[in-house]
Amino acid sequence: MSAPSGSPHATAGARTPPRPGVAVAPAALASSGPAPARQNGPAQSQMQVPSGHGLHHQNYVAPSGPYSLEPGKLASSLPDGQCNDYYSGLYTLPAQKVATPGAASHTGAQQVYCGGPPAPPLLGTLPGPVPGATVAASHMHTSASQPYPSFVNYYSSPTIYTASSSAASQGFPATCHYGVSAVSNAVHPSVSYSSLPPGDPYTQVFTSQSALATGPGRKGSFPGQNAAPSRPSALAAPLPPQHLQQQSLAGYSALSWSVPGLPPTQDKLIRNHSGPLASASSSPANPGVDSSSTTSSASPVPNSYDVLEGGGYPDMHSSSASSPAPDPVPEPQPVPTPTAPQSAKVAKPFGHSYPALQPGYQNAAAPPTSGVQPGAVPYAAFQQYPQQYPGVNQLSSSLGGLSLQSSPQPESLRPVNLTQEKDVLPPTPIWAPVPNLNLDLKKLNCSPDSFRCTLTNIPQTQALLNKAKLPLGLLLHPFRDLTQLPVITSNIIVRCRSCRTYINPFVSFIDQRRWKCNLCYRVNDVPEEFMYNPLTRSYGEPHKRPEVQNSTVEFIASSDYMLRPPQAAVYLFVLDVSHNAVEAGYLTVLCQSLLENLDKLPGDSRTRIGFMTFDSTIHFYNLQEGLSQPQMLIVSDIDDVFLPTPDGLLVNLYESKELIKVLLNALPSMFTNTRETHSALGPALQAAFKLMSPTGGRVSVFQTQLPSLGAGLLQSREDPNQRSSTKVVQHLGPATDFYKKLALDCSGQQTAMDLFLLSSQYSDLASLACMSKYSAGCIYYYPSFHCTHNPSQAEKLQKDLKRYLTRKIGFEAVMRIRCTKGLSMHTFHGNFFVRSTDLLSLANINPDAGFAVQLSIEESLTDTSLVCFQTALLYTSSKGERRIRVHTLCLPVVSSLAEVYAGVDVQAAICLLANMAVDRSVSSSLSDARDALVNAVVDSLSAYGSAVSNFQHSGLIAPASLKLFPLYVLALLKQKAFRTGTSTRLDDRVYAMCQIKSQPLVHLMKMIHPNLYRIDRLTDEGAIHVSDRVVPQPPLQKLSAERLTREGAFLMDCGSVFYIWIGKSCDNNFIEDVLGYPNFASIPQKMTYLPDLDTLSSERTRSFVAWLRDSRPLSPVLHVVKDESPAKAEFFQHLVEDRTEAAFSYYEFLVHVQRHICK
């Protein structure tokens, strides 16, 4: 480490004397007396003082004795408040030279760097010889004698299980007034939880179930159960309990969501299932569909977003996956006999959501007259599986095979005639389909919020995949905010010896001592320590360890996983202070947010922070502790940038907090009179890189115009006349590779650059974005930002900054994606640098980053029935811990085309296609990308038409799983990134592309296809309860002007922005109650908030908006759009189903696709 960090300074120091461009501008420059002394001070002190913290070696951080001399001297020589004058004075004389002190300091620095405490080797493999590292290691390690000291605390999810399930059983009596068949479905849940450890509350369910089988009342907690015989076939009554029970039995904590919400959902869903389900609708348990639009997460890590957004497994069973859903329904209607087998039968429809198990169960239960056994026998049979712990593959093949044969026409394959179906969009949010796995695996599988595959049934061969004409890929959101995450502190991290896969729930234990890797099929030994289960405090149950019970876990890594001691959190802000920037006034917003969030910056006591500003020169700020005021150091030699002083530019946040605050308060007003219009971004970034390269960390770059000086200068490439051209859109790629090279250098030094572009004119985002794209940063763009003229943008910046500054961050990260032998990674999408075929180098990782991976099938997967994908994200937390977050996803392999279509996850497919289209439009052309998108629809639908569906309709036939595909592709074609014919600024387009590449699926979907709700008639019907608030759940409307009525008010949720559209003759009561204005005419043109009014409808609207807001990290800005205001074009451009002058309407698009298919 000493070598790379020392060398730039050494050269700088050596060269300094002849250099004219140095303008060291300490605040005390006026009196040249103390300056040399001060300059020498740091150097000496640094040589003597060992670093204060055991872990890090950036010795210049350490506070030191000799420093204390300085402030006194400084203060005495410094008239108060001179600083500002001084800056401006210096500003006019950038070439002023103070060569001697500069030289002194440089040589000093050189010595420091070379002679400091032994720094660890950057690339050393083992930390053995490095003192610092061993310290770190001993921190990390827990002694062997006490293997899991903190384990129980960390690993709290079992407690959640228990809590929620007991809550569930308490919840039952409440629902009993529905009486009825609450009993029935107990069968399935009992099966589903059979793998849980004994003593777990789920066993209650078992017992109750068997009690039920033998006779009527069970456990007294189900008083209504006796009503079972009179089970009505009316819909609403029997359903809610089942629904609720499903939730509760599944152990999710969303119980508080009340019953009243359910019947409407049910209705909607039934409506949704038209054709083949007609019979089902008369049965009490309309099966797969009993969707709880509201429920919580199914993963062992119930996370706040989960709870809010749903996305739990039960929902997903219901919504679309449930492949064998409609088939065995017809039985339960007319049977009046309340015998036990009967009740077991009733369970079946419910069991649709568990397709893998259900058929087996059905077979066993076939003779319904045989009394008690049918219910009990299969249940026992399943029960023994987890105890034997057979190979996962065998298990699934035995069960999975059954399920496939017994379902003639799964719901997701139901053919839909798109040209005739008017409302393809369901009224409830769309959930990810659930892979058709057996119940145990399904329960263990990774949450679709973090890990999704475009095909939940993986085709066996590449040929089959080619036939299906669907993209195969993964959508990842690996660093998502999770409120509950099993953290494992263990001496050993069990991994496969050949492919280095982490042990996961889908491995198979051959016996107690050996496990078989599910990715490369190597048989590994189970280490001795792994035999002990810290959760149950039992020995000899390796398969009950948390690693094997959770598909998302986090390990605290030992020193084996470090190339150097974990770095501290280091933040550098590089701010544009040219005339343009000062005019826009972003500094005020930034400094304000920074001051507010300074204490909330993630980090530990080593956290360091620094500031740089630039216009045509580069200004550094010495914030060394002990100074009475920040010093500004100006480097005007932008052709060959160097650091004016080796230390004090990045300072410890806590030691120099006062100085930082002074600087932040002074910054906005410091440059008010500047006339400098040039911007030397490139040199400033080079300087930032030099400053950061010894440690790595995060650089936040704020830029307001086209860089016009020094390296990396850019020319305007946009021709405004071409903005709405339908032909060629040029300049989507970078103009220079300067930023890319810089980003690669940064990435090598574990530095990420985040770009905030706040420009009113074209500033070539396509080139600038490279700095973040390849260094794993993130990009924010605020077109026409002005803090007073455009308050909504200012508000957005403020909110984004709050999130940006306080969100979690991981440093020096790498992410490796592994998959079962036979599959291989093809192309990666996102912001990172690909270091090898499956390794992404991420200098920083943030919770809002999403990734996509294209896969290809290299070898046939015929000899396996399951494939697994594992992402392992190794990062340094802001607290200086090395951690590994592992997600594992397991999917079945299928051999027929129909099954491939049945398992399409249309949202994931669209997101992957969008990523591919971005690549295509950059590498080839936009029109190519658009054609490719249309072809994707045409190809997949025609392949389906010719291979699977045997209908000879005239219409456009799609499987139900793909029915939204054309709609989404159309939405994508009308998205800013890909639209033609509508005036789109080049930067806006490029920004949209950047977002497509780096956003996680949930946010990207809202960007592509916004959600539209009608909000002027919100009712509590169907509402859910979230932390004491009632949140109404209005149905989704399709994005078409035909749904807008003049009497209504509509809310459109576009991810990063909300529009509330108020119709011309909207009810005055609503306007008054919600917006606080007497009538339509008095609503102002620009309204960006909802007033806090004490009326019911206002409360409802606000709680709904707040609920939507809470579900995403970046708080969106709200615009109230009046029907006749000019802003309404913004709103209407999102109505993708309508025709615009340059693009098809949805129906026209379908006809277009159909014409292509027929060709």
Place this chain on the structure above:
Amino acid sequence: MDRTRQKKKKKKIYIYIYIYIYIYHTKAFTFAAFCSMQALLLTAALIFFAIWHILAFDELKTDYKNPIDQCNTLNPLVLSEYLIHAFFCTMFLYAAKWLTLGLNMPLLAYHIWRYISRPVMSGPGLYDPTTIMNADILAYCQKEGCS
């Protein structure tokens, strides 16, 4: 699968070897002969470059090397390979060896096209470390390695 890849890899080597043999047989003590001798030596160098490329991309694919380093070593080679080829094409032009020139024209044209459509780069070369790991491009480079 591996075997087909091997075949493709060998393609470029074969082309150069053919050129080598052809030139060897047509030498005579004229300017043309001098050209042939020159080309003979240079083709040997090109064969070496081609093998080097194949090895480099194999290394990249099997994770032995960092793409940045690999691109830095390969990029200077590309332009020199192309220049050498262009150089003996012009030599043949002056020597009025029309047949040889004709045989070499397609390869020359391909080289020119390839260099024009390279990614935005400040230095010479073809390979961009950020995109080289895309399976498509890697496979393409590997096949081309000696096509």
